Amino acid sequence: MKVKWTMLGMVVFFLLSVVMTCCFIWQYRMPKLKTEVAVKKAAVEDMCPKFPEPVPLKHPITSLRAALEKIDVLLRSSVDNTRLPAISAIVVLNDSVLWNGNFGKRNMSDPSSSAPNEYTVYRIASLSKIFPTLMLYKLWENGLVDSLDDPLEKYADNFTIKNPLGKSGGPTARTLSRRSPALTLRRMASQLSGLPRRLRSTNLLWSGDTKAALNLLQDDVLVADPGTKCHYSNVAFSLLANILAQKVTGSDFESWVSDNILQRLSMEDTGFNLTTAIQKQMAVGVYSNGQPAPLYNLGWYRPAGQMYSTAADMAKLMMALLGGYGWTLLRQDTLNTMLTPVIRCHSSYFANSTGTPWEINQKFGYDVVRKDGDLDGYAATLALVPRLKLGLVILMAGVRPADQDLASQAYSYLIPAVENAFRDAKRTLRPPLNPAPYVGFFTYRNMTFYEIKVDSDGVLVMQQFGPQVDTNVPSKYRTIRLDYLQDRVFRVVFESPYPCKLKVNSASVSLEAQDRQLFNFFPFNKKGVSPGFDSPGLNTYRVTRIAGRPYFTS
Incomplete structure (x- = not known):
């Protein structure tokens, strides 16, 4: 009987093994639908340019209008009769x-x-x-401030503060002679000074002066070693403004701002003093319970939070910050420096990065450079997307909504719409005054060969030919157009969209790295033609002219 049960067990085990083997074979031979889909997705090429170049747009644009309608609904629905009775907003492009x-x-x-x-x-x-x-950058641009990284002590001889967190260890007074990290002007303007949020035993209404502020700081401590940690400080901005005004300009801060910024940008309804005439133009600010907020004047902290403005005036400021035509305030290279993130902040800070004076986060891969403000009864946000030349201001009488970030939500509609509008816009390239000196055949070390021709619009077109050309690469990716910038200088322009990387034989070529690079043609020779060109951005030099199309043997 035992033998029979043993034999039966072996038969059952054999049958089970056969069934499992068949199932495995069946599973193996099934079409791999999900895997194929995944492979196809992985094979999809990344297309460029990732960030389209801002160009003039022809309105109306349906997708852009739809995005603005969503912003209208968002802000309209955010109005609350008690907590937030008034909102004004404006978008610039x-x-x-x-x-x-x-x-x-x-x-x-x-x-x-x-x-x-x-x-x-x-x-x-x-x-x-x-x-x-803006004052700091303007004084630096004009040569009145030697460096953005000048230490504060250079302009305030009697400034000292204890820094127990410095590398030297122990409570020490910050002086120019020390080699520990300096409390610089740039760090003061980018929340990296380490200075406390407010002076000891003061509030925003404190009516002392800069001398009294410096005296209070002598027995205070830095919250962080300068340049090492993002820490919000009203002290830093008030100190920066007042010291630069007194020591560098010889005037007071508010007069300098009025003369050099507000008047220059025609910001007629922006200022510091809440006169009776200004109050008549104001939206009434309220607390969360609907009670009107008093219009008190800040004391020594006025540079950090006293000002008033309108949506129309803030639009002028945004256009100036974005380098808009007609609103020149700072040179473009200075603006680029001002709008560039300074340092990445720690995770507990309310922004990913800090700038001068910005809080910076990313949205769809773009840096959103913004400043927020909240003061009894009022809230405000100015947010820029420099790559798209896009700006948004939201001014609120009341309490900022706690359940959503209005500016971030607005940009979730606006950035994709503007980005797509720029991608879809036809790019107009500039032809040279006389294309003849650039037309002809060129070679780079007799390895690669190019022909430059003129299209129907007078724009130069360069196409590669010769034995090094991979015929599997579509012709349009072997052809580039040259946008004329200035005397003998052109910019490479690929037809958009194009693959960021292109496989040529066993190699991978980055078209993204080539797009928008510059060609600098050599001075014309006695025949009136350029003998070649360089492309410094591609580390390519001496692409030379040849007499005609060469003949290649197989």
Whole structure:
């Protein structure tokens, strides 16, 4: 009987093994639908340019209008009769106003109150910090400040503060003679000074002066070693503004800002003093319970948060910061420096990176450079996307919504729409005044060969030919157009979109690295033609002219 049960067990085990083997073979031979889909997805090429170049647009653009309508709905639905009775917002693109919207009432307690408009005045709170920063960059640009990284002690001889977190260890007074990290002007303007948020035993209404502030700091401590940690400080901006005004310009900060920024940009409804005339133009700020907020004046901290403005005036400021035509305030290279992130912040800080004076986060791969401000009864946001020449300001009378970031939500609609509009826009390239000196055949070390011709618009077109050409590469990726910039200088332009990387034989060529590079043609010879060109950005030199199309033997 035992033998029979053993035999039966062996038979069952054999049958089970056969079934499992058949299942394995069946599973193996099934079509790999999911795997194939994954492989296909992996094989899809990344297309470039990743960031389209801002170009003039022909309006109306349906997708852009749809995005602006969503922003309109977003802000309109954010108005609350008690907590947030008035909102004004404006969007700029390049050097023009793209859209503006005004919602709610200027004074909710007055039944006859009108809706706000782009000229309604709001307090802008910490957006005021943009102006000490502009002052710093303007003085640096004009040579009155030697370096953005000058130590504060250079302009304030009696400035000392204890730094127990410095490398030297122990409580030490910061002086110019020490080699520990300096408390520089740039760090003061980018929340990297390590200075406390406020002076000891003071509030925003403190009416002392800069001398008294420096005296208070002598027995205070740095919150962080300068340049090592993002830490929000109103002290830094007030100190920076007042010391630069007194020591460098010989005037007071508010007069300098009025003369050199506000008047220059025609920001007629922006300033510091809340006069009776200004108050009549204002939306009434309220607390969360709907009670009107008092319009108190900040004391020594005025540079860090006192100012008021309108959506129309802030649009002018944004266009100036984006380098818009007609609003020249700083040179483009200075603006580029001002809009560049300085350092990445620690995870507990409220922004990914800090700048001068910005908080910077990313949206769809773009740096969104922004400044937020909140002061009793008012809130404000200015946010720029420099790569897209795009700007947004939201001014609020009331309390900023806690459940959503209005600027971030608005940009979730706006950035894709503007990006696609730039991608779809036809690029107009500039032809040279006389194309003849550039037309002909060229070679790089007799390895690669090129012909430059003129298209129907007079624009130069360069195409590769010869034995090194891989015929599997589509012709349009072997052809580039040259955009004329200035005397003998052209910019490479690929037809968009194009694959970021292109496989040629066993190698991989980056078209992204080649796009927008410069060709610098050599001075014309006695025959009136250029004998060749360099492309420094591609580390390619002496691409030389040859007499005609060469003949290649197989």
